[in-house]
Amino acid sequence: MTSGIRDSALDALRDLVGRGDADFHDGQYEAIEALVAGRRRALVVQRTGWGKSAVYFVATLLLRRQGAGPTVLVSPLLALMRDQIAAAERAGVRAVAINSTNAHEWDDVLAQLDRDEVDVLLVSPERLNNPAFREQRLPTLVRRIGMLVVDEAHCISDWGHDFRPDYRRLRDLIGQLPAEVPVLATTATANSRVVADVAEQLGGTDAEVLTIRGPLARSSLRLGVLQLPNAASRLAWLLSHLDDLPGSGIIYALTVAAAVDTARMLRERGHDVRAYTGQTDAEEREESEGMLKRNEVKALIATSALGMGFDKPDLGFVVHLGAPSSPVAYYQQVGRAGRASENADVLLLPGVEDKDIWHYFATASMPDRERAERVIAALGDVPISTPALEALVDIRRTPLELLLKVLDVDGAVRRVQGGWVATGAGWTYDAERYERIAGERRAEQQHMIEYQQTDGCRMEFLQRSLDDATAAPCGRCDNCAGAWFPTGIGADAGAAASDALDRVGVPIEPRKQWPTGADRLGVPVKGRIDAEHQAAEGRALARLTDLGWGGPLREIFAAGAADAPVPPQVLAACVRVLAGWGWAERPVAVVGMPSRSRPRLVDSLARGIAEIGKLPYLGELGFANGGPSGAPGGNSAFRVAGLWDRFSAEGLEVPEGPVLLVDDIADSRWSLTVAARTLRQAGASAVLPFVLGLRG
Structure with a gap:
């Protein structure tokens, strides 16, 4: 039987690569035999270009000939899916994908699955937790699945937990599979720690999971x-x-x-x-x-x-x-x-x-205990959508979505039709694990x-x-x-x-809509910002991530950096931004934003621009009602609530023409938006925000 499998596998391999003289690389047939004859769980760690896809496509063909159901291939990236489908077609493997870009094809794909016309179904790890897919399609797939393949399996490991938290729930899926369903994990990048971690996620120990590991040197x-x-x-x-x-x-x-x-x-x-x-x-x-x-x-x-x-x-x-x-x-x-x-x-x-x-990317992805507890406390039995939850917990959309995924994998919350609910399961912040990571x-x-x-x-x-x-x-x-x-x-x-690198000037798009949920936090607005209260398009000297002026700005805004007047070379660069702005009408005055963290920087920048531009400097906006509450950035609804009616133009002789509003840094842009509204109400015909740095 083994000889027959090898002959059939070799024929399939040659169809796949389009060469009649092709033969297996070391380890390829060993993996195929383990999956097809042994129905084992295997981890293949081989260098890029070795031919890991050949293993699962050839194994799929042989299993299908034995009457097995379709292979489910969990694949992390759209570019990877496109290449995998093209490779499958060359081998006569009928492969289809369900992902975020082809929703219009899902009904056809599911119909093909029902007719058993699909050999390989490619899905993203996120799709496995889509409520409709998880509840309506996944149980049927689990009963019929012929093989499960996890590509780029190092993403299961803690090393990649923040890249795709959904990979960590694959262990639950594997646990639902019948024992005779083979499981293959593949990766080109894994050290011994990751190999052991992935083997555990596959449902066993290193001894129970066949690990086929080749040399990683690339002679080319x-x-x-x-x-x-x-x-x-x-x-x-x-x-x-x-x-x-x-x-x-x-x-x-x-x-x-x-x-x-x-x-x-x-x-x-x-x-x-x-x-x-x-x-x-x-x-x-x-x-x-x-x-x-x-x-x-x-x-x-x-x-x-x-x-x-x-x-x-x-x-x-x-x-x-x-x-x-x-x-x-x-x-x-x-x-x-x-x-x-x-x-x-x-x-x-x-x-x-x-x-x-x-450091930035490493710290940005780690779950925060206080934020996690805030999210769990806000959820109950009634589903809450992500936008609605965002307005309850004061966490911005992207980090909130990542945190929800981590909590979902940990079993504390669950995604259902209509949003998110708390599971009621106990959840403890695993400080030891995150410190280890x-x-x-x-x-x-x-x-x-x-x-x-x-x-x-x-x-x-x-x-x-x-x-x-x-x-x-x-x-x-x-x-x-x-x-x-x-x-x-x-x-x-x-x-x-x-x-x-000396190029200066980045547009700041004005906010045109009040954030969803602000009215529930006591702010009497919703929907579109009135045209007579909007800021105009603004300018920043540069983004903090820019290759050129981003460097000097990162030094100015570094944690622990002293508040100091704007450096002369930075002020000169700002003047170049203003000279090339191309505004419809030149500003008639300059106003500074009040700053608690960098008052010397903002004051010197606003005064310097006014002096060089020969414009009157009206001074800074004042704080009202105790000034802004909350931290910069954060959730939009909470940020607006903390800024609402906290700026005052009292004592400033605001002219009817355009006013240049100067600040140090823009993040969410809500400070500039609310301050511009204050100046527009005080008589300015337009407000042109200008800042040194733009985050993002």
Whole structure:
């Protein structure tokens, strides 16, 4: 029987790859046999490009021929789903997806499932907890399922809990499956800790779960690290040498702003590149993926939104502008390159700001005890929608949604038709667990710094960081064979990069709607903000995440930084923003926002602008009724309630013309919105907000 399975599996593999002479890589058939003949639970940890998808597609075909039901493939990213469906079609596997972009096709997909015309159903981990899917479709699927596949299984682990909390509930799904249903988990990025964690989630111990682990070295990759002093020099290096890099590739940035700004700068200098971030429209992302695969662009300038599963076998290079926070993440991203080619270049250009960015993302994702308890207390037996809950608990939408997912996985709340309810189950903040996660992240960040500083083989370092026992010198990286990359920067490129980073001015879109729920908090408004009370479009010098002026602003607003007058060079940059504003009517006066945290900064900025612009400075708005309550940012309804009727224009001779309203930083924009309403009521025909920094 084993011989017959191997022959059938080999035929299916050759159909999949389109080559009659194809054969299994080490471990591929072992995994297929375990799933098909042994109906086992298996974890495959193999380098990118090894052929993990071949294992589950071939196993699916063989199981279906034995009368098994469809395979359910839990897949984390839309780009990955698209590639998996295309690969399935080549092997004669009928694959369909249910995800956030194809809701119009769901009825057809479900009808195909009912007719048993689907071999593989691809779903996102979030879909498994959609109330309608979970209650109406999942029980039937569980009864009929032929195999469960969890792709990018490292997301089950604590290492990835904040990327996809829903992965952690897969253990519950696995627990519902009959014992004879095989389960496969696959990943290219797992150290020993993650392997043990994933094995536990699969429902057993390391001994009970078959782990097939291969060497992670990638002989096609030529690794290097180039230390440059600042963002301008990194961009100048790209301008000087992007065309020298082989083929087409990916340039990774750590933030959305950095990706967008870098793409714009390179395009302006004649390079054919596109930005690709989590904020890019879904259709544009799909179009960009196709253009890169067809070599119609030199590079995509991407955040981590372009990562797992993107498949371009001949990708020629991966460059990082700033280091990811761990060798695991770095290996995941550089693994996009050189899958089916003998050579691919991988270069890291670390930045001095990397540690700050790592810290921000690490702390932003961790559940907060007080917030969690507030959410649980606000929920009961009657479903509450996320927008309505947002107005009750004073937590902004994105962190609230993440917190709800974590609490859902922990069993404290449950998503149902119409919103969220409390389960009544006891919930305790697992401080020990979260401190362990934080400690592991700090250790991984330190490993990434050590990767940059090592004088040993870089591929060997990555392998050891991933607990690969086969780690050995590669003979190709910059430490093994000498620097393979140019280090010089052209004078023109340096000037162009400096000019690009010196660009100033970011629009501040005015708020036009009062937040839902504000009226329930005692604020007598709802719906659209009256036109005669609205602020006009404003300007910020820069975003705090910008590559250029973001750096100086981050120093000004750093925790513990002293309140001080605005630096002369920053004031000069602000004047350039004002000079290029292009307003319909020049402001006739300047008003400062009252500030408790940085009064010297705001006062000096407002006075400096007024003096240079030869405009009267009317002074600051006053505080009324004790001044604003609550912290900046936060939930919109609570923020407006804490600001309502807390500003006063009494004592200011507000003219009828446009007034420039000056503040230090904008986050939710509600302070500017409510203050603008106060000035409009005092007689200003328009209010033009201006701030130094814009968050986000």
